Amino acid sequence: MSLLTQTGIASLQLCFYGAGSMAEAIVRGLINEKLVEPKRISMLNRQNEERLAELHEKYGIQTIVQGSSNESYLREADIIFLAMKPKDAAEALTAIKPFISPKQLIISVIAGLSISSIEQLLGGQIPVVRTMPNTSSTIGLGATGISYSDVVTPQQRLLTEAVFNSVGINAIVDEPLQQAVTGVSGSGPAYVYYFMEAMMEAAGQLGLPPEAAKELVVQTVLGAAEMVRATGEEPSELRRKVTSPNGTTQAALEIMAENLFSETIIKAVHRSAERAGELGAAIERSISE
Numbered sequence: 001m002s003l004l005t006q007t008g009i010a011s012l013q014l015c016f017y018g019a020g021s022m023a024e025a026i027v028r029g030l031i032n033e034k035l036v037e038p039k040r041i042s043m044l045n046r047q048n049e050e051r052l053a054e055l056h057e058k059y060g061i062q063t064i065v066q067g068s069s070n071e072s073y074l075r076e077a078d079i080i081f082l083a084m085k086p087k088d089a090a091e092a093l094t095a096i097k098p099f100i101s102p103k104q105l106i107i108s109v110i111a112g113l114s115i116s117s118i119e120q121l122l123g124g125q126i127p128v129v130r131t132m133p134n135t136s137s138t139i140g141l142g143a144t145g146i147s148y149s150d151v152v153t154p155q156q157r158l159l160t161e162a163v164f165n166s167v168g169i170n171a172i173v174d175e176p177l178q179q180a181v182t183g184v185s186g187s188g189p190a191y192v193y194y195f196m197e198a199m200m201e202a203a204g205q206l207g208l209p210p211e212a213a214k215e216l217v218v219q220t221v222l223g224a225a226e227m228v229r230a231t232g233e234e235p236s237e238l239r240r241k242v243t244s245p246n247g248t249t250q251a252a253l254e255i256m257a258e259n260l261f262s263e264t265i266i267k268a269v270h271r272s273a274e275r276a277g278e279l280g281a282a283i284e285r286s287i288s289e
């Protein structure tokens, strides 16, 4: 029997609270992987019927604007995913508290929001999972950091890991390390896209047609990531193999080093992690006010 079958996930009801890009990424992954039937997934949003209609059309999931029949979807869900922006979290969790019971599993994807803040807002005995996924979950290549509250059962852990395994890989981390995960893999896809944008711009400046530029850049990034994965070699070693003495790569890397490429990336990752802490602290302040 597969791990997924053992968890019994196919018979559960899942409710996503917040209908943004992260919720869509996970839903799309779950449906593509045939882990859960669309009719077992509901999604609630504060507003924006158009967005919900689009998601219903695209995935066949149940979509509901907050205030209509959302109460029953929340009560009946076995797993509730919290997927609104950090600034909306305190208000949203306060609003759903009356419909939540300790039989349910809460999985948050909200940057910075601590397990203790969720417990404060929803009540202490509810099993809570804090995660930091990324948007590559959409295509089954996500990377998710997972942390559990003390009352999450071994079965609920299996279930959580099955969900995030179905949309990529995951790492179980101590909760304080979720800020680091945010800086590395939560925000990480954006750094890679930024790098690709710059590569494509340079390709255009050098005369390559946009389509060829995009294809070459995409394949280069894909190939480089796959080389690290498939060979098991360190990126520094693979970089050395590309870099002929006094050749073209060395010339390019010298420009990068002169312009503090490495230091800039390191600073950026630290800043993202720090920002996750700030977002969490702002929620904590709003709870104690």
Ligand SMILES: NC(=O)C1=CN([C@@H]2O[C@H](COP(=O)(O)OP(=O)(O)OC[C@H]3O[C@@H](n4cnc5c(N)ncnc54)[C@H](O)[C@@H]3O)[C@@H](O)[C@H]2O)C=CC1
Residues within 6 Å of the ligand: 017, 018, 019, 020, 021, 022, 023, 044, 045, 046, 047, 048, 066, 083, 084, 085, 086, 088, 091, 092, 109, 110, 111, 112, 132, 133, 134, 135, 186, 187
């Ligand atoms: N986008 C990303 O790459 C990642 C995002 N996250 C986290 O996921 C969460 C959502 O991010 P996105 O999907 O990018 O944001 P988004 O802005 O695309 O979606 C947020 C959704 O929540 C809804 N919402 C806001 N207040 C609500 C309320 N009171 N009740 C119900 N729905 C409400 C909004 O209408 C919107 O549809 C954030 O907390 C973010 O930190 C985590 C990892 C990666």
Ligand SMILES: O=C(O)[C@@H]1CCC=N1
Residues within 6 Å of the ligand: 111, 182, 186, 187
């Ligand atoms: O930018 C953000 O705040 C979210 C969290 C990680 C990726 N996106």
